[in-house]
Amino acid sequence: MTDKIRDTFEKMAEPAKKAGEALRDAGTKMAESSSTVGLKMLDQAESNTREAFQAMRAAAGAKDLSEVMKIQGDFIREQGTRSMGQAREIGELIMQFGRDAVSTVRGEK
Numbered sequence: 404m405t406d407k408i409r410d411t412f413e414k415m416a417e418p419a420k421k422a423g424e425a426l427r428d429a430g431t432k433m434a435e436s437s438s439t440v441g442l443k444m445l446d447q448a449e450s451n452t453r454e455a456f457q458a459m460r461a462a463a464g465a466k467d468l469s470e471v472m473k474i475q476g477d478f479i480r481e482q483g484t485r486s487m488g489q490a491r492e493i494g495e496l497i498m499q500f501g502r503d504a505v506s507t508v509r510g511e512k
Contacts (some may be wrong), residue, residue, distance in 0.1 A: 461474045
């Protein structure tokens, strides 16, 4: 009887152990992914700052108000395009990380 109980317990414990390992692996991947997203956002912020200072330098060297307005308008338009691209890039990273985490939990990777 004791052997039967032990066998039953081992049969039940093994899937739970595998599930725990899969969740741990998924958690590790999520932590790595979070770091990747954070670094990507810092890169984007650095790029945006460089672009802003470049526009300010150009505006400071403008000959008249109409040139300043053109520089500012161009910057705002380009920044809007950049922001959309950056948001899309972060969204794609997050979706990929989610797919990877789910695959890990399912035991696909």
